[in-house]
Amino acid sequence: MRGPCHTRRTRPDSGLDFCFLRPSLSLSLYYWSIQTRHEISSTQPTELRRQFHHRRFIIPDFHSDTCINRLPNPFSMDILKTSRCIPTPFRPPPLIPHSRLANPLPQPRNFRKCRNMCAASNSDTILKSTDNTSKEEDGYGDLKTWMDKNGLPPCKVMLKERPSHDSNYHSIHYVAASEDLQEGDVAFCVPNALVVTLERVLGNETVAELLTTNKLSELACLALYLMYEKKQCKKSFWYPYIKELDRQRGRGQLAVESPLLWSEAELEYLTGSPTMAEILGRAEGIKREYNELDTVWFMAGSLFQAKAFPFEIFKQAFVAIQSCVVHLQRVSLARRFALVPLGPPLLSYKSNCKAMLTAVDGAVQLIVDRPYKAGEPIVVWCGPQPNSKLLINYGFVDDDNTYDRLVVEASLNTEDPQYQDKRLAAQRNGKLSVQSFQVSVGKEREAVLDMLPYLRLGYVYDRSEMESVLSSQGPICPVSACMERAVLDQLAGYFIKRLDGYPTTLSEDEILLADSNLNPKRRVATQLVRLEKKMLIACLQATVDLMEHLPDDSVSPCPAPYAPTLKWSLSLSLVNL
Structure with a gap:
């Protein structure tokens, strides 16, 4: 007997809603809707409650080993005739050859069998699997085989593997050229039927856009979807892909997880780095995302029981999605x-x-930008991201990253009687009262020169000088040699203080990296802080060079009652990370 939301197609001119839902998910949502109406009506007068009593059903618990008894005849045709299709929040991909989406609705006995089969992985996310089942035992083959069966056009890549540094984890898979490639060759072209997006997840682009403009981010929605799909075990169309994500465990090609999943002891490798504060901020953001899921737990508690999706599981899934999501253009x-x-x-x-x-x-395709020999790993551009973002998002650091940068935050002194005038002068020159300066690798001297006019403005204390500044055009007018030295002294002190915040020196970092047995997490953390120190040292050297060009009489002290502030504060609290 078909439930109220069975898989069906209607002609475009029929005037009927197009209902294309997985039977078990759709029927569960239908039962949930009826049950919710009963529970809400329990606070209403007895006469109204009586209206809903004959429609009360209790849905099978997705996370229980037994199915709860229902009232007699739950598939009453009278009820089905008066019930409208309740759309699922997630829509599977269209039926294509070999798809397992159109399986009939399982009976309670079969459902219990599936539950027993998957019981060992119920607390897993798409990140926690340690299943060592072979391809032959699994029956699904590897990811590439699954894709070939489901419409992947002939391509020029293959999956290879490299060993993991941790014997408890699977080896790392990677995409390599299956034949010699030349620049401009199409390595592969994945059809949209095998690509997961919000448009596919929700089945309706308008709904997807409404959702992503509210409190839940795209990554949270995708993480929640794959968490649900993993609960379906081998019944899920995406099972082979989720299995591959399990194998990778959110690790990049250096076999390192995002520091969002590191222990407190491992995070100490980043002591002194502003990346520590970024990690804490990102972790707090993930926690806020999780808290926003209260609505999902309330509206679809049978599908997403809160106890089955605790925060740690959600965070692991979120980080795994973060490590593999692609930002498509146009x-x-x-x-x-x-x-x-x-x-x-x-x-x-x-x-x-x-x-x-x-x-x-x-489809989504990859055109290579360089020649490859058969067996060589394929590389792609990661976007204009600094190394701190590469580490947090993907678990690696690129020594040749031309987009690497640091941030220096300066602010005018709010206690300065001339604060408002200085704020106006800064705005006129495209700066704010709290200004962030980007220090790009290889352009440290330019960054220092960009900071100086702003810092000089903060040192102005004479009213007549301030009036001269307000009447001038362009960057802030030059100050005395004495004042210039005070500005440069403050800037040099700032860079020295930041360098002193690291527990190791640059030479000690070099010694650590020369150790071939260095822990991979310690290695990427050391790579990051080493590159940060190089930029800070270059900034300090540029500042010292400018000081050496000042006249000798500039060493006399200059008053600076309201000097600007150069921020250097790192949140080192690991609570709730």
């Missing part, structure tokens, strides 16, 4: 974040690479 909002099989984390990221995954008609 597509609609509901398709901009995509999970592409054969994409990251199976592809290696490189900052100086020009190849990108791009959306084409009905």
Whole structure:
């Protein structure tokens, strides 16, 4: 007997809603709707409650080993005739050859069998699997085989593996050229039927865009979807892809997880780095995302029981999605974040690479930007991200990253009687009362020169000088040699203080990195702080060079009652990370 939301198709001119839902999910949502109406009506007068009594059903618990008894005849045709289709929050991909989405609604006995089969992984996320089942035992083959069976056109790549540094984890898979490639060759082209986006998850682009403009981010929605799909075990169409994500455990090609999943002891490797504060801020953001899921727990508690999706599980899933999501260009909002099989984390990221995954008609393709020999790993561009973002998002650091940068935050003294005038002068020159200066690798001297006019403004204390500044055009007018030395002294002291915040020196970092047995997490953390120190040292050297060009009489002290503030504060609290 079909439930109220069975898989069906209607002619476009029939005037009927197009209902294409997984039977078990749709029927569960139908039962949930009826039960919710009963529970809400329990606070109403007895006469009204009586109206809903005959429609009360209790849905099978997705996370229980037994199915709860229902009232007699739950499939009454009278009820089905008067019930409308309740759309699922998630829509599976269209039926294609070999798809397992159109399986009949399982009976309670079969459902219990599936529950027993998957009981060992119920607390797992798409990150926690340690299943060592072989391909032959699994019956699904590897990711590439699954894709070939489901419409992947012939391509020029294959999956290879490298050992993991941790014997408790699977080896790392990566995409390599299956034949010699030349620049401009199409390595692979994944059809949209095998790409996960919000448009596909929700089935309606308008709904997807409404959702992403509210409190839940795209990554949270995708993480929640794959968490649900993993609960379906082998019944899920996406099972082979989720199995591959389990294997990777959110690790990049250096076999390192995002520091969002590191222990407190491991995070100490980043002591002194502003990346520590970024990690804490990102962790707090994930916690806020999780708290916003209260609405999901309330509205679909049978599908997403809060106890089955605790915060730690959600965070692991979120970080795993973060490590493999692709930001597609020139597509609609509901398709901009995509999970592409054969994409990251199976592809290696490189900052100086020009190849990108791009959306084409009905697919996502990769055109290589360099020649490859058969067996060589394929690399793609990771976007203009500094190394701190590369580490947090993907678990690696690129020594050749031309987009690497640091931030220096300066602010005018709010206690200065001339604060408002200085704020206006700064705004006129494109600066704010609290201004962040970007220090890009290789352009440290330019960054220092960009900071100086702003800092000089903060040192102005004479009213007549301030009036001269307000009447001038362009950057702040020069100050005396004495004042210039005070400005440079403050800036040099700031860089020295930041360097002193690291527990190791640059030379000690070099010694650590020379150790081939260094822990991979310690290695990437040391790579990051080493590159940060190099930029800070270059800034300090540029500042000292400017001081050496000042006249000798500039050493006399200059008053600076309201000097600007250069921020250097790192939140080192690991509570709730």
